[in-house]
Amino acid sequence: MYKAPVEEIAFTLKHVAGMGEALSKGLLGDLGEDLVDAILAEAGRFATEEVAPLAEIGDRQGARLADGEVRLPDGWRDLYRNWIAGGWNGLTAPEAFGGQALPHMLNVAALEMWNSGSMAFALAPTLTMGAIEAVSAHGSAALKDKYLEKMVSGEWTGTMNLTEPHAGSDLGVLKARAERRSDGSYRLFGQKIFITWGEHDAAENIIHLVLARLPDAPAGTRGISLFLVPKFLVNDDGSLGARNDLFCHSLEHKLGIHGSPTCTMIYGDGKFGDEKGAVGWLIGEENKGLACMFTMMNNARLAVGMQGVAICEAATQKAVAYARERTQGRAPGWSGAGMSPIVEHPDVARMLLTMKALTQGARAISYACAHAIDMSHRAGEGHRHWQERAALLTPIAKSFSTEAGVDVASLGIQVHGGMGFIEETGAARYLRDARIAPIYEGTNGIQAIDLVTRKLPLSGGDQVKGFIAELREIADSVRCSNLDGFGDTAARLDAGIADLEQATDWLLKTLADEKAAEALSGATPYQRLFGLVLTGCYLAKGGLAESGDGGSDGRIALCRFAAENLLAETAALRDRVVNGAASLAAARILLA
Template sequence: MYRAPVEDITFTLKHVAGLKPALDAGTFGDLGEDLVDAILAEAGRFASEEVAPLYKIGDEQGAVLSGADVTTPPGWKELYRRWIDGGWNALSAPEEFGGQALPTMLGVAALEMWNSAAMAFGIGPTLTMGAVEALDKHASPALKAKYLEKLVSGEWMGTMNLTEPQAGSDLNALRARAEPAGDGTYRIFGQKIFITYGEHDFTDNIIHLVLARLPDAPAGTRGLSLFLVPKFLVGDDGALGARNDVFCFGLEHKLGIHASPTCTMIYGDGFEGTAPGAIGWLIGEENKGLACMFTMMNNARLAVGMQGVAVAETATQKALAYANDRRQGNAASYNGNGMALIVHHPDVQRNLLTMKALTQIARAISYSCAHAIDHARVSVGDEAIHWQERANLLTPLAKAFSTDVGVEVASLGLQVHGGMGYIEETGAAALYRDARIAPIYEGTNGIQAIDLVARKLPLGGGEHVHGYIAELKAVANQARTSNLQGFGRTADGLDQALDDLSQATRFLQRLLADGRSDAALAGATPYLRLISLAAGGTYLARGALADQSRIAVCRFFAENLLGEAGALKERVIGGADSLAAAGKTLISA
């Protein structure tokens, strides 16, 4: 059973991602370490004691559709109620609408814990928070007044309606349409698929944010507008009124996160006697819906990255506990009686240490991304631009690398359990199932890599990323000059990986400058992993410099896993031609 690693999380926030210096500098006003510690401890308690025990029933029973109603698994509705009663939904939300306006760093740390305890639970509020942010930034005062307070408290939940059958990664192809009703409202028609928590019994209203096209809107994404469509209309007094014409027509039968209802939503079909056309309100300007939606999406990308971290953490805990309980065979390092605990076998240790190191790296990258988001919000001028660029740079790493790590670590965790890992009762297989969605949704990891190379490497005239690498090199140098023997060849490994990163970065920037985007994109995925490993290894070193008990895992990573960076650099620099040549042979028509 998951036990929230509050100490590890707090340490990483403060001493790796930079929360401690920020608190000391008063960056977040009078927020102090005591309150941070107390919040994280209580979040850890809630996640371990309240959420985690309901994981299994959620996985086994899943969400169930009956008519157009969705019932969540036994106990989940009450869990959600206790969770919002604890104020957790409001943690990072704006104070104006009842939120606690705490830093995103705390928000993602708590989010990690909800997702570690039950990823199918953690994903729901993630979407509400995205809706809150989009409304707060783009909606009219009237819409904010009517909806934000209840979304912040969690009394209502929000959803994000983008995908249609023909339009997943490519939003240009969206077809859902919106017709002006003449009274300032719109009527929405169309089908949306893969809508997470599109329908459920947690709350008595659900606020859908929907991308649709107005009549005569331009083609492509520049013709998309964003609408707010409540499940039940809301009176000026806040009371619920008529049922709106948006209904759930199907639940997907998914590999994992069974308790999270993944809905097909039909807008405007006049179902159950409702007036045809779902009534919606425009958010922001006409044809500027994508920009509004991106507010949600960036937020959601980091949040999905936390799911990768979260599942990796749970899988590591589970495997470590099993390896300290299961006995098989002899091991040179074991002197006790009978069979050795399998944690003594070098091959098992290799799996466990790989899991630990990758989890810590993904966490450090994700928290560092949150740190940048927080600083962008509280800064002004060039500093705000700097931190926003940093957040933009790190978001695809946080999303893609962390979720790849989630899958990799969950798979290793299953392996550590041997045959028991393949049996569903053990619970390791469920993590392997849950983890697999995160590299796909909120922009596939391939798209994150393209975003990183095509849109993030050019930031700051192409210099932002080099500034980041320079910061990392300074940390590597600290490790070298620390004279701490336990580091072994860590500094050599980091220097090499960061040099590889510099070279690969400049190579891709040259390709982009030369207009050879296909060659650059061919190397995007290896590049994303390269920068993540190099940055992550450096974060491990930063943690180890602050706490010497962390040196051993840092060194293991540097001497066992970081060597991949060299191969990745070679792929980035030398892989595109053969990919293009062989790629042609895949096209059947």
């Protein structure tokens, strides 16, 4: 059973991702280390003791639709009530509406633990947080006053309605429509698919944020508006009024995250209310809906990255525990009586250490991204730098962590042998749950396009180059540390960073030459390359911090394993970026 790794998380936040420095410089307001530790401990307890025990039943029963109502798995309504009671929903939300306005770093750390407990359950608050953020940033004062407090408390949940059957990665072609009404409200019509927690029985009301098109809107992405559409209309005194004209038509039958209801939502079908059309209110300006979505995209994408980290951690814990218990064969050098625990077999140890290194790497990248987001919220001279850093790290955090989630979960099954294929073991669920994360909130391919075409050119390439220079400093510190335990780490980091730099330069030049197809051919390998180099560097940073502390909980050894076993891949990835496009283009005849 999952146990939240609170100390590991605190270490990574403070010593790798930048929270320690931010705290000591007073950049995080009144927040002190004691409060950080207390919040992490309590979030960990909630994840371990309350969420995780209900994950399996959630997977087995799934969310069920009957007569338009969605029933959550047994125990989940109470779990959600405990969630609200714990005040977890508003960790980063504005204080004016009952939130705690804490740094995102704390929130992503807590999100990781809740997702490790049950990714399907944690999706509910994840979506609500996104909705709170959009309303906070772009909603009118009236909308904020009416909706935010109950969303922040969690009494009402939120959703994001973007996708339509023909409009997934490309939202420009969406067809849901909105009509203006004379009282300033709108009426919405259309179908939305893949709506996470679109309908359920754990909250009094559900606040849908819906992208739709006005009758006179321009075509494409510049003609999309964002609307707030509540399941129940809300009276001026805050009490709930009539049911709005929207409903959940069906639930998807999915590979994983069974406890999370994935809904097809129908708006304006005339099922409820006197007049056809779901009543909604504009968020932000007309036709600027996508811009509103973009402001929250870093956080939402990072939140999905946390799902990857969360699965990595939970799957690794499970596999390590099994490999220590299960005995089979005699490993080389095993001197015990009878069979050795399988953890003693080099091949099993290799799988487990790979899982640990990927978990730690993904975690560090994601926390560093949250740190950049937190820093970017401060005004002053560093504002733009941190905004760019957050923008640069977001696609890497999302893609690297979610890919790691799939790979680590799959390795976890392998470690379990035949038992891994049996559902009751629980290892398979991690793979089933993990598999959606590289897809939603922008597929990892879309992340790679974003990274290469929008993020690399930030500040004319200076942002990425500055980042690479910082990575070099880490490699130098490893070299200067003269610690034997690092083995060949410094040289391996140098090589990886050089690969990253060459690939970066090539991409910047190729983009400048307007050879988009060539640059995009290498986007995914480049994204992976970046994540792998960051993994090596952040593990090294952790190792250096540990050595400073005089500790020896194996960080340096794990860093060395990653440097000497995983980082060798960077040369192949660089090669794919720099040399791969021509053969890819030539081989397209096979796909015609």
